[in-house]
Amino acid sequence: MDDVLIIGGGIVGSLSALELADRGRRVTLLDVPRRHPPASWAGGGILSPLYHWRYPEPMNRLTLDGPRRYRELVRRLAGNGLDPSDLCESGLWVEADGAEAERGLAWARAHDQRCLAAPLSAHLPDGRAGQGLWFPEIGNIRNPRMLKALHAGLRERGVTRIEARATAVWPGERGGEVRLDNGERRRASTLLISAGAWSPDLLDALGVTVPLFPAKGEMLLYRLAPGQVPSTILTEQGYLIPRADGAVLAGSTLRKGDASTSPTAEGRRTLETMAAGILPMLAARRPDHHWAGVRPGSARDWPWLGEVPGTRGVFAAVGHHRNGLVSAPASAELLAQLMCGESPLLDPADYAFEPSSASSS
Numbered sequence: 183m184d185d186v187l188i189i190g191g192g193i194v195g196s197l198s199a200l201e202l203a204d205r206g207r208r209v210t211l212l213d214v215p216r217r218h219p220p221a222s223w224a225g226g227g228i229l230s231p232l233y234h235w236r237y238p239e240p241m242n243r244l245t246l247d248g249p250r251r252y253r254e255l256v257r258r259l260a261g262n263g264l265d266p267s268d269l270c271e272s273g274l275w276v277e278a279d280g281a282e283a284e285r286g287l288a289w290a291r292a293h294d295q296r297c298l299a300a301p302l303s304a305h306l307p308d309g310r311a312g313q314g315l316w317f318p319e320i321g322n323i324r325n326p327r328m329l330k331a332l333h334a335g336l337r338e339r340g341v342t343r344i345e346a347r348a349t350a351v352w353p354g355e356r357g358g359e360v361r362l363d364n365g366e367r368r369r370a371s372t373l374l375i376s377a378g379a380w381s382p383d384l385l386d387a388l389g390v391t392v393p394l395f396p397a398k399g400e401m402l403l404y405r406l407a408p409g410q411v412p413s414t415i416l417t418e419q420g421y422l423i424p425r426a427d428g429a430v431l432a433g434s435t436l437r438k439g440d441a442s443t444s445p446t447a448e449g450r451r452t453l454e455t456m457a458a459g460i461l462p463m464l465a466a467r468r469p470d471h472h473w474a475g476v477r478p479g480s481a482r483d484w485p486w487l488g489e490v491p492g493t494r495g496v497f498a499a500v501g502h503h504r505n506g507l508v509s510a511p512a513s514a515e516l517l518a519q520l521m522c523g524e525s526p527l528l529d530p531a532d533y534a535f536e537p538s539s540a541s542s543s
């Protein structure tokens with residue numbers, strides 16, 4: 183019998199494992215990254231939702247202190263292969279003019295975020311013309327490195343990681359039972375379903391219906407001289423994300439309902455055009471890498487986090503969609519607090535599964 187069994191080792195499941203292990207819980211993590219590559223590896227790592235003033239308060243509460251939480255994680259995982267420069271404190275420039283810029287400034291004032299009106303030329307000297315807002319405290323995390331360090335940190339804390347797929351889940355009197363594709367069955371007193379875009383099949387078996395869908399996204403990587411793109415740049419068409427070593431990511435496409443992870447010629451053309459539209463010199467460059475991932479898409483703008491109604495000790499964390507990297511640290515903390523009977527820092531009602539959206543089976 184496991185103490186805690188987590189299905190899915192993307193950023194949400196892995197950070198939940200870290201929170202629980204640091205609270206003294208014995209954690210086992212199931213993951214199938216070769217069969218279902220995590221969105222957490224494929225994503226860009228911007229530590230802010232895209233146009234954050236367009237999001238509702240429950241999402242703001244998960245994301246606002248994302249940059250601070252990642253600074254803390256870099257310290258917590260020091261020694262597990264994460265370099266401080268993997269957290270790129272580049273600042274974020276967001277394209278916005280007129281009434282849109284006013285909305286952004288008002289949001290920043292209301293949420294105590296440092297923000298200044300600034301032209302793109304102030305933050306991307308070789309970029310095209312544009313007006314926008316500058317958020318100096320928001321940068322990006324090199325998410326593949328973060329995930330690798332996190333898995334090393336979990337090993338060090340005694341978390342058992344098993345490469346096997348959960349094919350079915352049954353709730354028990356406390357926790358539940360999981361069938362694996364290697365023929366094994368495992369019981370645990372606490373279960374967490376955090377299988378990203380592949381969660382709906384497992385939730386269906388528990389009678390939970392939430393509006394989730396796969397949402398494919400493609401990305402390009404260009405290798406430039408370090409500092410050539412000094413800031414993270416967000417426009418309505420897409421974004422550029424600089425890493426400390428000069429790599430610049432251009433993203434991203436969005437195809438709702440598509441669960442494939444193969445990059446396409448059409449996706450590449452779209453991203454090349456978008457990237458050169460922001461930084462004209464990229465028109466003469468060939469991207470060095472091109473990949474795709476599947477976001478855990480959701481019809482609402484913030485995730486579901488909490489106990490599955492009709493069960494005792496079966497939890498789920500689903501629907502992080504486009505913002506799972508920035509919101510995962512707060513999501514994981516809330517989940518661990520609920521699982522360990524602590525007073526939660528956020529109101530769990532904002533993230534709870536509606537009783538009407540679930541029935542025990």
Ligand SMILES: Cc1cc2nc3c(=O)[nH]c(=O)nc-3n(C[C@H](O)[C@H](O)[C@H](O)COP(=O)(O)OP(=O)(O)OC[C@H]3O[C@@H](n4cnc5c(N)ncnc54)[C@H](O)[C@@H]3O)c2cc1C
Pocket residue numbers: 189190191192193194195212213214215216217218219220221222223224225226227228229230346347348349376377378379380381398399400401433434435474475476477478499500502503504505506507508509
């Ligand atoms: C192109 C792109 C750009 C993005 N950019 C950003 C960004 O800049 N900022 C941001 O905050 N977010 C971004 N995101 C979104 C973010 O990556 C996701 O919201 C987040 O990674 C979701 O994390 P997760 O742990 O829920 O799911 P995942 O990372 O997908 O992890 C799910 C894990 O579950 C495993 N799994 C699945 N089924 C099973 C099963 N049955 N049994 C066992 N294991 C299973 C999979 O192998 C996988 O490892 C981006 C996403 C994409 C695709």
